[in-house]
Amino acid sequence: MATVDLQEVNKVYPNGFHAVKDFSLNISEGEFMVLVGPSGCGKTTALRMVAGLEDITSGVLRIAGKVVNDETPKERDIAMVFQNYALYPHMTVAENIGFALKLRKMPKANITSKVKETAEILGLTEWLDRKPGQLSGGQRQRVAMGRAIVREPSVFLMDEPLSNLDAKLRVQMRAEVQRIQRRINVATLYVTHDQIEAMTMGDRVAVMRSGVLQQVDHPQVLYDHPNNLFVAAFIGSPSMNLYEASMSDDAAAVRLGSQELALPAADRDTHPGLARFGGKKIILGVRPEHLPAANGNAAAEAADSTLVGNVDLVEALGSELMVHFTIDAHTVVAEGAASDDADSTARAGEGVARVEPSVKVKVGDRITFAVNTAGLQFFDPETELAIWD
């Protein structure tokens, strides 16, 4: 039985804004579910509805099997970690963690022991008598989690808890959060706008856009098998390169600008639906990591599935080279999928490839990529849906 079960939940604000549309999701016991999407997509609203901080306009919300639409947050047995931690500044760490227990009239001795236990799990034991103002960002975050853990709730809710931390600390805390969640094994709904967090932390990831759930799957499935253009462009960094293209009449090759990419039979078999698009326009998606350089390997260069581009910019990262190139095809932008990172290439024909650091390439060169055709994605330009069967 799922611990959290949302069925066709909607949120419409008094001014008519429809923030969350027919949202259905279930989270099993102990599962770490990440809800990800660009700002304003409704993910925080969905989370707050589960918490009870926002009313549910229509649909059913069940927690541990019980319908809880009308119950107050306290009655729902949930715990929440806010983006700004919301620690009580005038209380010590111990008092912060124990506050909810005190409200439930738990005997003092019990509260003390539970607080100590929780502090140990989080490594906060020596800070119990300090006030939040004396702690660092990471420590405050752990206190916020401690406050949630100590209540042993049925559901953990987290609203972008790592956004306020600097980059290095964020990476560290990602692992911390996962470790703690695994230890206490409570169903968790984690909201973030950062798809890297989503991919690294979630057992399953739910992608949301403009109030509508796009796809819910294991991270690897989302990467390999996105259902639509938005999910494909949103997941993965740098984003997938998307081009306007068309299929050859026999649907055995893809025409990309002036170039043609042959599709091996194996790949045609995995995408039987392509047959319907013979001679028609499609959108082609190719991830930067599926564009290794042919690099002087004559055989690879002569193969049918190659792509040639003009190099605009080369970024050396040490572990790889990011080659920004152009081809004479039109790029496609999936609205809303561009992340805050600087890798949104919106100009015509541009793309990014990740190649081996040993490749000798500089600005102005022509580079040949040995396209990994197994990783290609195809989309119907009208529906934006992925083409599979």
Next chain:
Amino acid sequence: MGSRNRKGWRRVINGVNISAFFVTLFIALPLYWLIISSFKTPVALGDSPPQYFPSQFSGANYSQAFVQYDFGIYFRNSLVVTLISTALVLVVGTLAGYALGRLPMRGKFTLMVTLLMISVFPEIALIAPLYLLERQFGLLNSYEALIIPYTAFNLPFAIWILRNYMLGIPKEMEETGRIDGAGPLRTVWSIILPMALPGVFTAGIFCFTACWTEFLMALTFESVNSWRTIPVGIAEFGTPLEVPYGTIFAASVVAVVPIGILVFIFRKFVISGLTSGAVKG
């Protein structure tokens, strides 16, 4: 700026410091006169030209104020009225300030502005009906005679200050409290109030000062000697023919010192209160 280049005592002597010195004189001289006059004998007080520094220090004025002029009674009355009014204002005002600052009420802004407009009404306009009403209900010459109006008149400003402080508290505080299971009163008491404590001090000190120094209503509602507060008591010391300045000043010093100390201790709050009332452009 230029004074940084000068050395030693020359550094201290510049336009700003000289002006500051004169400002200090401006304020301190009359205060000095008040204090030393309280220690002068009646003869010395009538001296012309006056003794700029008393030749003889006498504490007689002080004992006279308490023994002959009932100043102790006035002091007690002022203290009772002021403390109770302030306490009431803070309790009632905190709840109202919280509601008007953080709860979703329709028209709360209009309500706030109306409250403020009411509070600027000149006392003279209200004194007559209040007097007649209190007279009718037999409230004259009692503590309630002043406590009720003092509470009412100080509430709007206190609510304004408290509300402003509470507005600065992040919304997540209440939400966390709700999730932890705190009811509304519990939230105000355990979460909001501790965080708005500076506002409470500010409102408190303003209310205290206003009640302590109020004259018109005290004059009108407490005509019987045993109920008088300090301002009225001092004003009525002696007769038009014989004004006992020494005693008056002695009583004044006793009246000024406690509130002066309070205001000094809480000066940060007073100053922030004077600015938090700033109208937004």
Next chain:
Amino acid sequence: MTTASSAADEPAPRPAPLVGRHDVNRKRMARLGWAFSAPALIIVAAVTIFPILYSVVMSLSNVNVTGNGFSLSGVTGSNYSLVVKNSTWHYALGFTIVYTLITVAVELVLGTLIALVLQRLTAGRGWMMALLLIPWSMITVINAELWLYIFNGIYGVMDAIFTAVGLGHPNFLGTNDPAIISLMIADIWKTTPFVAIIVLAGLVMLPGDIFEAAEVDGSSGWSTFWRITVPLLRPTLALAVMFRVLQAFGLFDLPYVMTGGGPGTSTTSLAILGYDAMFKNLSFGPGAAVATTTALLVLLGCLISLRTFRVQVGKEDS
């Protein structure tokens, strides 16, 4: 959307907007808000709104004060006509307005100067501000007694100073104009520090980089003051002026103690006039008329001062 446009002819009809159980929580919170505000609102309304209205009613009827109570009879404008025809009222009106204008103007200028000095003070600013608070916290009656003593014609220190300087023995409180001036001095001494604090607090809050930019642009002291400081200080100054105008109109404590409204009626403010009418002559009708007209003038004063400084009250509402 993708750059390839959709081929649909026209959009499908939008489904009717969902209507559900909105904001039950919000309504609950709103009711709580009213519950929390109720005590304050009731107290204030009972003690202020009701008497205000009653005052207006009183001013329009004949008031008879009896042993234990009072009665109102009739609706009449006679109180107002009595007041408006009364020469003392004319004087009191003029006196109060002029008094207000002069004292507020002087306090504003002096207070701003003091604030400017304090702003540049490096050491001891905290102590200076504490010192400024003392006159503010003093009981006005005490202040009045102090200056009454200082201005005493025989043994007051002001008399001694005037004699020493060779200006003779003016009768400070016994002659019309000197009495008014003496009152003003007492008021100014007590209230200028208050204005100074408000202005200083406003100055301190001004962002420093604007002044640095002005300095770089070559603006001198005075020019910076008028072109930058004053406009930025407008809201603060407006606040200070408004507070003071309100206080000044209710002028009562000082004349009551220092001059009793005299000599003659030369320092009879509107509040003194009203008080005397009601509690010395027991004519509550006319007294209420004086009180009501004073209140109206105060409101007018507020509006004018707000308009003069072109300040809008901030609008933040849910």
